[in-house]
Amino acid sequence: MTVAADERVAHVGLARRLLIRPELGAVVGMVVVFAFFAAQSPVFRSPDGIANWLDPAATLGIMAVAVALLMIGGEFDLSAGVLTGTSGLILVTLATRFGFNVWLAMLVGLVVALAVGLANGLVVTRTKLPSFIVTLGTFLMLQGVNLGVTKAITGTVQVSGLRRASGFEGANTILAGTIQVGGTSFRVAILWWVLVTAVATWVLMRSKAGNWIFAVGGNEQAARAVGVPAARTKIALFMTTAFAAWLVGSILALRYTSVQANIGIGQEFIYIIAAVIGGCLLTGGYGSAIGAAIGAVIFGMADKGIVFLGWDADWFTFFLGGMLLLATLANRLVRRYAEEVRH
Amino acid sequence: MILETRGIGKTFGSVLALRDVSMGVAAGQVVCVLGDNGAGKSTLIKILAGVHQHDAGALLVDGAEVRFSSPRDALDRGIATVYQDLAMIPLMSVWRNFFLGSEPTKGLAFDVAKARRVAREELRAMGIDIRDVDQPVGTLSGGERQSVAIARAVHFGARVLILDEPTSALGVKQAGVVLRYIARARDRGLGVVFITHNPHHAYPVGDRFLLLNRGTSMGEYAKADITPQALTALMAGGAELEELAHELKRQ
Numbered sequence: 321m322t323v324a325a326d327e328r329v330a331h332v333g334l335a336r337r338l339l340i341r342p343e344l345g346a347v348v349g350m351v352v353v354f355a356f357f358a359a360q361s362p363v364f365r366s367p368d369g370i371a372n373w374l375d376p377a378a379t380l381g382i383m384a385v386a387v388a389l390l391m392i393g394g395e396f397d398l399s400a401g402v403l404t405g406t407s408g409l410i411l412v413t414l415a416t417r418f419g420f421n422v423w424l425a426m427l428v429g430l431v432v433a434l435a436v437g438l439a440n441g442l443v444v445t446r447t448k449l450p451s452f453i454v455t456l457g458t459f460l461m462l463q464g465v466n467l468g469v470t471k472a473i474t475g476t477v478q479v480s481g482l483r484r485a486s487g488f489e490g491a492n493t494i495l496a497g498t499i500q501v502g503g504t505s506f507r508v509a510i511l512w513w514v515l516v517t518a519v520a521t522w523v524l525m526r527s528k529a530g531n532w533i534f535a536v537g538g539n540e541q542a543a544r545a546v547g548v549p550a551a552r553t554k555i556a557l558f559m560t561t562a563f564a565a566w567l568v569g570s571i572l573a574l575r576y577t578s579v580q581a582n583i584g585i586g587q588e589f590i591y592i593i594a595a596v597i598g599g600c601l602l603t604g605g606y607g608s609a610i611g612a613a614i615g616a617v618i619f620g621m622a623d624k625g626i627v628f629l630g631w632d633a634d635w636f637t638f639f640l641g642g643m644l645l646l647a648t649l650a651n652r653l654v655r656r657y658a659e660e661v662r663h
Numbered sequence: 664m665i666l667e668t669r670g671i672g673k674t675f676g677s678v679l680a681l682r683d684v685s686m687g688v689a690a691g692q693v694v695c696v697l698g699d700n701g702a703g704k705s706t707l708i709k710i711l712a713g714v715h716q717h718d719a720g721a722l723l724v725d726g727a728e729v730r731f732s733s734p735r736d737a738l739d740r741g742i743a744t745v746y747q748d749l750a751m752i753p754l755m756s757v758w759r760n761f762f763l764g765s766e767p768t769k770g771l772a773f774d775v776a777k778a779r780r781v782a783r784e785e786l787r788a789m790g791i792d793i794r795d796v797d798q799p800v801g802t803l804s805g806g807e808r809q810s811v812a813i814a815r816a817v818h819f820g821a822r823v824l825i826l827d828e829p830t831s832a833l834g835v836k837q838a839g840v841v842l843r844y845i846a847r848a849r850d851r852g853l854g855v856v857f858i859t860h861n862p863h864h865a866y867p868v869g870d871r872f873l874l875l876n877r878g879t880s881m882g883e884y885a886k887a888d889i890t891p892q893a894l895t896a897l898m899a900g901g902a903e904l905e906e907l908a909h910e911l912k913r914q
Binding site for chain 1: 712714734735738744746751752753754755759762763764765766768771772773775
């Protein structure tokens with residue numbers, strides 16, 4: 321009996337294990353998209369081209385990975401995009417108008433971002449309201465604050481001049497600089513993205529917290545019943561997303577040395593799209609950080625690839641929508657397969 | 664007695680959910696709690712499990728009065744609860760579910776290799792035939808899921824196992840599988856509180872039977888003192904059944 325059971329493992333187990341990897345669809349998508357653009361554009365497949373499309377993938381990817389963790393935990397954060405703007409605005413405003421050192425201004429930005437994440441998490445876990453609505457509220461409020469405060473201080477809708485602030489050079493090198501690899505300069509943000517993805521993957525797959533994240537997203541009540549601190553896990557996830565928003569906001573502010581008051585609006589959906597293409601279920605409990613990072617790569621390749629081919633950039637969103645639908649369909653099949661009950 | 668209640672009660676606002684219920688479970692004993700819907704079964708087990716706190720009577724563990732602050736608190740005292748519908752997380756693998764909330768660690772990391780190995784060994788020790796501990800729990804049958812949850816509770820040193828309607832959603836064969844694991848847990852020296860509304864499942868495995876109706880106890884019987892027929896009749900409210908039979912009789 322036992323021997324027979326073990327033989328079934330060898331056959332069913334391996335195939336199933338490969339098939340139900342959440343990032344499988346994204347990997348296939350990435351290969352197809354790369355082959356498509358690389359076949360038609362020599363620039364796209366050159367080191368310079370790769371550096372070019374890895375850049376948008378990196379800043380999006382940092383956010384997508386954090387948002388993926390949150391989605392696996394069963395929640396959304398629509399305020400994440402605007403929060404990148406808020407973090408950047410705080411950095412540039414404090415450094416240029418109030419004489420803060422860049423590092424200190426970044427620290428203040430971090431504290432504010434984490435406070436927003438904490439507030440999101442507390443409201444969602446205490447009230448049990450859908451995070452979609454709660455963070456939509458935060459999103460609109462932050463959007464108003466970003467515009468209102470920026471206008472009140474500068475009289476315009478942007479703050480600029482970060483280059484002259486003290487501590488700019490160091491912060492710029494670490495967060496927004498470039499590194500040379502074989503004569504091609506890559507944005508240092510790519511390294512941050514790889515680091516964030518690696519840490520997130522480790523947490524998800526190899527830590528207690530990772531087990532809790534899957535559990536609170538899969539079935540919060542069941543998780544609570546076996547002693548998982550569900551509220552704390554969710555609050556930590558909202559704060560992780562806020563941390564990522566601060567990191568990306570700071571990277572972009574240091575790179576461009578100025579920030580528009582309306583930056584980040586609409587990005588929240590791009591993060592969710594990348595996470596879903598990477599295999600996250602909208603209903604939570606399933607997904608992968610690497611998948612979300614790959615979703616961001618697909619986004620970056622399509623974003624720049626369309627330009628390299630000389631196509632009208634308007635077609636980009638059409639492409640993005642198609643990818644999203646395909647990914648969602650693939651995910652549904654996977655989930656059915658994983659959840660099918662054996663009778 | 665490991666776990667005991669004395670005249671325990673609970674109200675929700677103006678609703679008297681449970682009133683003056685006394686019961687106890689000793690090691691190696693199966694106590695069945697029987698009652699129709701709304702009889703107070705869920706309220707009673709939620710008090711035993713630490714989900715709700717009683718507001719009348721006393722709850723005792725090893726003869727000392729206690730008040731559980733949370734399910735975790737109850738668990739730490741060796742009272743483990745397996746719920747009917749929320750025992751497992753379908754999309755997570757068997758081994759992740761098995762150790763959920765009590766993950767073994769190696770330094771900072773979740774000791775994944777150990778979790779896989781121990782889950783496999785424990786399931787085998789309970790005689791549960793799971794093909795692959797990496798498969799999502801959603802691919803298991805209802806009976807297998809309950810069995811994994813029971814094995815988990817046994818592994819984590821539960822002294823009392825509270826089972827909330829583990830057989831109610833199952834077919835005859837699957838229910839038999841679960842009843843067998845209940846017996847096995849009992850033989851390993853655990854006290855079992857088995858909640859059900861099915862006397863046919865309760866009678867073969869139970870040592871004592873507590874009957875609840877409308878939030879209060881209708882008596883506690885040892886197996887020797889009651890027949891399966893009497894148990895069924897009591898549970899359904901014998902008089903009501905007769906009335907119903909009379910009412911439905913062809914004119």
